[in-house]
Amino acid sequence: MNIFDNVEALSVRVPDGAFVALPPEYSWVPASLARALIVQGTRDLHVLCVPIGGITVDMLIGAGCIGTLEAAAVSLGEAGLAPRFTEAVQSGSIRMKDSTCPAIHAGLQAAEKGVPFMPLGGLIGSDIEANRDDWRVVPDPMESGNGPIALVSALKPDFAIFHSPKADRHGNVWIGKRRELMVMAHAAKETLVTVEKVVDEDLLADEATAAGTLSNLYVSGIAEAKNGAWPSVLHGVYEADREEIATYAYEAKTVEGFQAFMERALTHTRLAAAE
Numbered sequence: 001m002n003i004f005d006n007v008e009a010l011s012v013r014v015p016d017g018a019f020v021a022l023p024p025e026y027s028w029v030p031a032s033l034a035r036a037l038i039v040q041g042t043r044d045l046h047v048l049c050v051p052i053g054g055i056t057v058d059m060l061i062g063a064g065c066i067g068t069l070e071a072a073a074v075s076l077g078e079a080g081l082a083p084r085f086t087e088a089v090q091s092g093s094i095r096m097k098d099s100t101c102p103a104i105h106a107g108l109q110a111a112e113k114g115v116p117f118m119p120l121g122g123l124i125g126s127d128i129e130a131n132r133d134d135w136r137v138v139p140d141p142m143e144s145g146n147g148p149i150a151l152v153s154a155l156k157p158d159f160a161i162f163h164s165p166k167a168d169r170h171g172n173v174w175i176g177k178r179r180e181l182m183v184m185a186h187a188a189k190e191t192l193v194t195v196e197k198v199v200d201e202d203l204l205a206d207e208a209t210a211a212g213t214l215s216n217l218y219v220s221g222i223a224e225a226k227n228g229a230w231p232s233v234l235h236g237v238y239e240a241d242r243e244e245i246a247t248y249a250y251e252a253k254t255v256e257g258f259q260a261f262m263e264r265a266l267t268h269t270r271l272a273a274a275e
Contacts, residue, residue, distance in 0.1 A: 003171050003216070007223045010192045011036035014159055017067070019046040021108070021157040021184045025054030025077070025232045025240070028178060030163040032228040033194050038063040039266055048157055049074065050108065050180055051101040054232065055245055058082040059265075061094060062258045070097040070155075072104060078242070079249035084258060098128050103135075105180070107155035111187035117151040124150055160188035163228040165237050167195045171216030172203045176236075182214055190220035194228040196237060 011033055014020065023029055027050075034056045037045075042065050049057060049071035057074055060066050062084030074085040088094045102120060110118035117136070123129040124137055129150060136151040162181050167173045173193050175181040185191040191214075203213040228234075231241035231248075251257035 003219060004198070004222050007032055007036050007194060007225050007228075008040075010194070010221050010223050011040055011042070013190075013192065013221060014042060014045075014161075016042060017044045017046070019048065019156070019158045021048045021050055021155075021160045021188055022053065022057065023050050023162045023178070023181060023184065024052045025056070026235075027180060028163045028165075028175075028234055029054065029056045029229050029232045030161045030192075030194050031056050031230055031232055032163070032225040033161055033192065033223075034060055035266055037065055038262070043067070046070070048104065048155060050184055051099070051104040053085070054082070055248055056232065058084045058248075058252065059262065061085050061088050062252060062255075063262065066094055068095040068097060070099055070104070072099050072101045076245060076249050079246045081249075083249065083252045098131065100128060103128075103152050104155065105183070106152045108180075108183045108187040110152070110154035111156040112183055115154065117153050119149045120152050121146075121149065123152075124148060155187060157184070157188040158190065160184035160191045161193070162191075163194045163196075163225065163234065165196050165234060166199050166203075167193065167219075167222050168199050168201060168203045170202055170204070171219050171222060173214040173216075173219055173222065174203055174209065174212060175214050176212045185214055185218040191218050192221045192223075193219060194223050194225035196224070196226060196228065196234070198222070198224060 044067035046068040047066050051072040053071050053074040074082045076082050106118040106120045134153045137148050140149050164173050203209045231244040233240040251261040
């Protein structure tokens with residue numbers, strides 16, 4: 001089966017209401033694919049930030065694509081608060097499932113291992129634990145004397161989505177040292193990846209790249225997308241566009257400003273889809 005397609009075709013595969021895992025802004029975020037989801041009007045997504053979100057998640061919220069958000073945080077970093085996220089939480093327009101970085105990674109690891117939960121310490125007695133009815137606190141079954149233990153439910157996304165510098169023609173995808181992308185792909189039913197380029201060499205056949213490569217066994221679709229993580233960073237390829245992110249942070253403080261910014265940002269996406 002040919003897994004290579006274009007960005008718009010990948011976005012069509014994500015239906016309304018899908019459970020989608022997205023990486024943090026420092027780990028190759030799929031910005032171009034997210035913009036395609038906005039253009040096609042995708043709604044009621046359950047988005048899992050692994051473990052935090054940034055400008056791409058804020059755009060999806062502002063565009064009305066997200067119904068439920070599960071995250072440890074959403075921030076624009078040095079540019080300040082994520083304005084559409086902040087407004088959505090305050091107004092109650094999205095359902096917020098507050099979590100922590102260790103809990104999100106543990107939930108994905110549980111799904112990766114095919115078990116219903118993962119034990120975790122450090123949550124017990126917190127407001128986060130008290131407001132998560134899908135977690136449990138139980139006595140330590142090993143009776144180690146350390147007290148009760150929290151059980152974090154497995155997180156099984158419908159889709160893991162990320163951007164990478166490259167994939168090979170066999171469908172293997174380079175992830176380098178970003179192991180959270182591997183866990184996301186293992187835990188999800190499908191993985192959709194955009195890449196800067198498709199290369200001829202077999203990434204799994206080379207000892208220098210094999211350990212940092214996600215096998216095509218876990219990849220459902222790949223599309224080339226030049227500058228596909230922009231304005232976020234793609235380490236080793238380009239840095240974050242801090243000026244663009246700062247402009248967004250200022251304009252998106254209001255609904256009108258957000259809409260004006262997105263109209264400019266989505267123009268290229270619409271033109272590409274029409275070609």
